[in-house]
Amino acid sequence: MIHFVLLISRQGKVRLTKWYSPYSQKERTKVIRELSGLILTRGPKLCNFVEWRGLRVVYKRYASLYFCMCIDEDDNELEILEIIHHYVEVLDRYFGSVCELDLIYNFHKAYFILDELLIAGELQEPSKRTVARLVAAQDSLVETAKEQTSSITNIIAQVANTASL
């Protein structure tokens, strides 16, 4: 199974973390520090697997972002590379040629998409189109809710304005 997913920028900034195995906050920081030291220093054209604490980390660089997933020793590394690519493609489809900034400003969306893709450390949805559809459906649910709130806050704002006048 996948133990965690990390997105780290080339400068070592963390862009996304998702933990499927229990790690305490302290361990998380430590893991990230260790792994970014391990992965960011590796040159281009090297293999995409790193052994780490008896587990294996599969990473792949897309533009300035490193996508890393940590798996068990006997999991299939190439399959994980495919999953990473799959995730990137879904992101790309969702944001329309995704870039790091998209992920920075919509960090929660990136999570929600990842949640559609993986659950409990296993791949859930191999179809890109389905993921896109599911995410869109949930977005529309959120949107309608937001419209309602905004209209309500508008009303309150108006009330507040009139009250203060």
Place this chain on the structure above:
Amino acid sequence: MSGPSLMDSLFQRTLEDLIKGLRQQLIGEQAFISKALEEIRKEIKSTDLSTKSTALLKLCYLSNLHFHDMSFAAFHALEVLSSPRFSHKKIAYHAISLSFHDSTPVLLLITNHLRKDLTSTNEFEVSLSLQCLSRIANVDLARDLTPEVFTLLSSNKLYVRKRAVAVVLRVFEKYPDSVRVCFKRLVENLENYDPQILSAVVGVFSELACKDPRSYLPLAPEFYKILVDSKSNWISIKVLKIFAKLAPLEPRLSNRVVEPICDLMRKTGAKSLLFECVRTVVTSFSEYESAVRLAVGKIREFLVDEDPNLKYLGLHALSIVASKHLWVVSENKEVVIKSLSDPDPNIKIESLRLVMAMVSEHNVAEISKVLVNYALKSDPLFCNEILGSILSTCSRNVYEIIVDFDWYVSLLGEMSRIPHCQMGEEIENQLIDIGLRVKDVRLELVRVARDLLIDPALLGNSFLHRVLSAAAWVSGEYVEFSRNPLELMEALLQPRTSLLPPSIMAIYIQSAFKVLVFCLHTCFVRGGSTAGVSASASYESFDDLSIENGAGSTVAHGQTCTSAPITNESIVNLLKLVELALSPLLGSHDVEVQERARNLLGFVDLIKLEALNSLGQEENDSEQKGVEATKIIRLVHDAFSKELGPVSLSAQGKVPVPDGLTLNENLGDLETICSDIELPSSNTFSFGYPSEEKDVSSFSNLQIKEDSGQSNESTSLLAEHRKRHGLYYLPSGKNEVISNDYPPANDPALQGDNNDTASDLVKLTAESLVPKRKPNHSKPRPVVVKLDEADEKPVAVKHPESRDDSLSGAVRDILFGSEDILPTSSRSNLPSSNRKGKEKQHMITQVESKENVVGDGNSSSRRRKDHSHGKERRHRKKNAEERNETDRKEKESSSNHPRRHKSRQRAEEPLKVPPQTSVIPDFLL
């Protein structure tokens, strides 16, 4: 009251504002974050759920990417969770799965929320709560929500169903009894034709099979069908993983499966699937020649591929094969050796492992030479990796593969001179260990040590200090092999030794002491009357033998003296040198150094006073004093010339238990107290006097025989204690082999050339009669003193993993339908589950009281409370109906032990699996 919350909601920073603001801060990031956190703390207390949820989202952001603690918001997250709005729920679930863990106090409160959402009609809400459950499930949650998950397992919404399937794995892990409820439906899903569901189910089974494959053997026909029919690579990979685990357990199964796997390997174009096939074959089907050949062909394709990933995986697959089919590795030797200079460190390490796997008695010299050359050229990290693996391979199983120890010792010397070498400690250990164990090699060892000691440049390298300390010890201990003790003395006392750390300095001084005594002894005692000396020095068998073997009685002696004869003059110089070098050390801050220096100087004073003066006067009137000095020298020399040997690993067991010691006491408590201390691997050795040990052993043997009956209990306790606290014990051997100090009779390594150790020792000493300056490679392997170790490595106590056991026990129960075997786990679980039930009740009252408190506080949540209670009641009723219908449901919270048991039995009955206790049916026919 509404004022601030209104203001908050109007002027609240959104997540985007926060991110933007954070990105604009170039230096004051921390200050900005703490200010934002302060705002969040305020906003999150707001009664407006939108404000609250935005605050929560911001907090998630800070916690997730900037690692700020968000545990304070746990309860607020729950409040947001109760919002009817989907967007709020989504944020709340995100926050909860991010921050909750087993010890989060409000975890108890989430059960009802989850239950509500699990039964929601909105599939996205269900999915959110499933997702959350998969992350935060603990025993209580898993138990309480099992019925809901069970219902969802057959939901007709595929989206929900596949998620429920995935979550079942976590529920099983946390609460094994849920297997009795859910397992059948899980298996039913195996027959589903929807690839998504199938992928999820197979994923669950591949994880389950990792832990305990045997329980899932009965499902083999289903898996087989999936393997043959599957169109999806994702599914095939997972099924292959399952078969990799199942096949070794059941030969008929592997006969059946190996063909389809080979087919798959031939047909597939996807590298990931191809690799999985290869790995499955090499791990679990290695006895099928044709399959292995096919896989090896594929591995070769991987190895020559441009893609470093495939190359790496190819090497990895090779290393799996290596244990069973070494020919595969040798077939691809060139590629492997070439990969040693690959730019990728990971590939290099993998190929290094493979090269080490190829090492054998015959090629160890050549391979080590090649590797040392590689080490010279490569970067420090890999250099040490190489050296480390050479050292560990060569020393494996008491230097099993080393035949020519002279070569190995000089290799050690060579290795320590490699600029990047950081393996000082390991080399130190091996130098000393070999010195103790292999008598034949001591001559060469002393030569190597001298070369190391004499080079002042080496003293500057702090990584080498440990090696130097070993060299100093060796040349002091075996100084009789030295060509030129005077030179050695100068090396030991050279000024640059001040660079050494005190502990090693102390070893230097002690070795200097030994060398000095040896020089004096040679000069005065032996130089005077050779005949008398050889008698008195009979313990020094080596020296004596070498003396006798030459043409004249002093040939060996002459050997040492040819380069620099030890004369009275040189002794005087030597004593001066010692005084000069050591007097500054009398003021050393380190006690050890000071004491040793003082010892040595005291000795020098004694000798100088008594001997040199008299010797200086042509030995006429002061013969008395001269004799006294000789006595002293002989005495000290005696003290030093007793040979040190390795201590048997079972030495501890030979020590008789003293009378007053009651081992029964307290150890039982200790066991529970320190049960979690990990065992260290015991590969240490220590020094002692073998002759004494022999005495002790025979003595204790008697002792043990005598009182073995009465001490049985205490020794078993002791053994237990030893298992747990191996750290504090000397490594132990088996009691049965105690009597034999050198027992290589059952030793595979030595069996070939020498069986009886006693006669070996004779042979060895006989061999040393023949002068050998440079031994040729065809000479027989020297005797390596081995003690009765490694028989019983204090293996880590097999920890009963109660959870997994009970899980697989439950699975087996269902699959094999063995009613008569009530799994031990569940039996042992019963009291605890009973307790849990009580806890649960307690918890529920807690929940209610808590809600009451909240309800009193404000009206809106009171409404919520009523609402949720009503819903819950309805839900429970529904549950009850369902239970009556299917008779399969797990009992609800209030169930206590006997009722629970009954319900389980009822749950088993409708499964109608034919009872087939331990007989494994012929699945595939």
